[in-house]
Amino acid sequence: MAAAVRTRVSNKVMGRLRLASQGLLGSGFNGVPAAVRAMTAMQAQDLQSALWAVGLRVPGAGLSDVRRALDDGSVVRSWPMRGTLHLLAPEDLRWILDITTARLVQGTAGRHRQLEITGTDVESCREVALGLVDGGRAASRAELFGAFEAAGQATKAQRGIHLLWLLCQSASLVQGPLDGNQQKFVAFDRWITSSRDLGREEGIAELLLRYLRGHGPATLRDFAWWSSIPLTEVRRAVPAVSGELVELDHDGTRYWLSPEVAALLDDGVPGQRTVLALPGFDEFVLGYTDRSIVLPPEHAQKIVPGGNGVFKKAVVAGGKVTGTWARQGNGRAAAVVPVPFDDTRPLGPAALAGFRRAAERYERFLAS
Template identity: 65%
Template sequence: MAGNRVTPKTMGRLRLASQGLLGEGFGSVADAVRWMTASQAQDLLAAMWAAGARVPGAGLSDVRAAIDDGSVVRSWPMRGTLHFVAPEDLRWMLEVTADRLNKSISARHRELDITRADIEKCRDIALERISGGGPVSRNELFSVFDAAGQPTTGQRGVHILGTLCRHAWLVQGPLAGNQQLLVAFDDWIPVSRKLERQEAIAEFMVRYFTSHGPATLRDFSWWTQIPLTEVRAVFKAVRGSLQELEYGGTSFWLSPETASLLDAGVPGPRSMLLLPGFDEFLLGYQDRSLVLAPEHAGKIVPGGNGVFKKTVVAGGEVIGTWALQGKGAAAAVVPELFDETKPLGPGAQAALRKAAERYLAFLAS
């Protein structure tokens, strides 16, 4: 499929459609998270809005309930970064990605004096504490580690905890305020799917391109940190279930259903969305230049500090950032457009107000 009718904004709207951000969305928070395959979630409130934005009428309480009942889990399935995933998918994702990540941080573990024996000791300590006392906060668990002669200062505790979660011994469970408590993986997720490595990578790939397409093989390799050579080898088995879209001399892949929108008419040319920082619409790709002009990238991540601002997305293009000012009834969404010399027209302003009302309603419910 050639992209001679396609513009960057069209590509952006195809991604919005793939991600459930245009049209009907999903029926539940769990459905949205499962569809997205994995959604970046190191900022918990941002991740909750990312899930809620894809479920019409969902409130913050709905996302919290999905976390509390285990129908959505939050762990480190890839890139050493927290993501929301469906519970039955977490174990096989970890089995695909954890070894490579463990090798990449082995030098840091040597610096922190973390050995395999230390990890196994902390595993036994943590599981014994949870078995006897139930879900535990990170701070309380670190106190237990410290008391057992396993120091947690200087990032040592964080690395131990991450390793215990990557080995599927622990997982973050129910919420206590705005913090998640730690639980035993097998108790919290009693049923996990089992996939062989090639089968797992193939599913990872198809689900990524279905939920994130159009995207490239390099995007997927970066997203999962699966080596590109292995990605290309497995891709041969699944390419028949995907649609190719050539754009700018590059092959992009997407689901046939999303590709059909090019004939039916890609929705959302006048859409206006207020997305959270770290949303997959921007973060889910190695190359973000299709939806974010490179000259504005620094305004999303000021100083390159790794903290992504919330984005205003108009018709598939990131056109600014936004912030929430005030609290309760006085709370208001304040946008900051990249180009103040091009003010929004009346229709876009109305759409922006509607998007702001939707976000405030989400927070209140």
């Protein structure tokens, strides 16, 4: 059984509880790999945003620290869920792919027919790719595409990236060390030498527990969307993990979170004056199917213009998204500038001072 249900929690408090779960309040996480492992999977479609998302959760971390984790394989980047890139702990990638891949590949079957990608084509590309990265070598996307073309496999019109995606989904390849702002591809088994082995039911329960601990308060529907796992299977996993969570009733909806974060309710949840400059695509905003708790629906289009799936950088004050921000100018003239949702209500003195501290932290991150 889950711990006692709590009620009458405001949206702002719910938002601050999520900040606490995600390591965005207090001491954060102890190192880059620990932050990614605690979050389980972090959206990383935009690499530069993902690097800052990790850095925000590790006090004192610099850009070089996060890049080093990708270079040495203590953090990996692949397509485990929703057909988009995420950062994960290396030991978690294979068992998550075992849960999610079949459904994702099924969902792209129509597109692959349009691109004339067959199982024989994938096997041909697998042989070519593994030959190219044999012996621990790393290959760029361009090198892989060139090798595919030489083997008679067209790569234009997104055919090449879909072939690469399929090879990563099947744990043949994984993105490895950085080459500037791109990543090279390496052999999965060579780069990830130790993987956890979880069956489907056990794995779904593990993934559900870790999501709710790292993102809570969150709902089962939030997790089903985030993980691409059918809600019926998610519900079957609840009895296996509910004893390790706290259930919270908010406006008639059941949310779940860790006991450690729920305990903050006893003495008042911190972060009322905390101001953060979140990157685009940050899990605090993106990681839920219903974002209305922290992002007022009337302003959602300002974070995801036109609902196009591209998330802008967000200013968060006291657990609520209050605007966007941008880095304007170059060199010494560069400045991090907030853009409040409501032009008639700019940040007050305290919030503006908090944002300036957040901007200074971002600049220090980029410089180190």
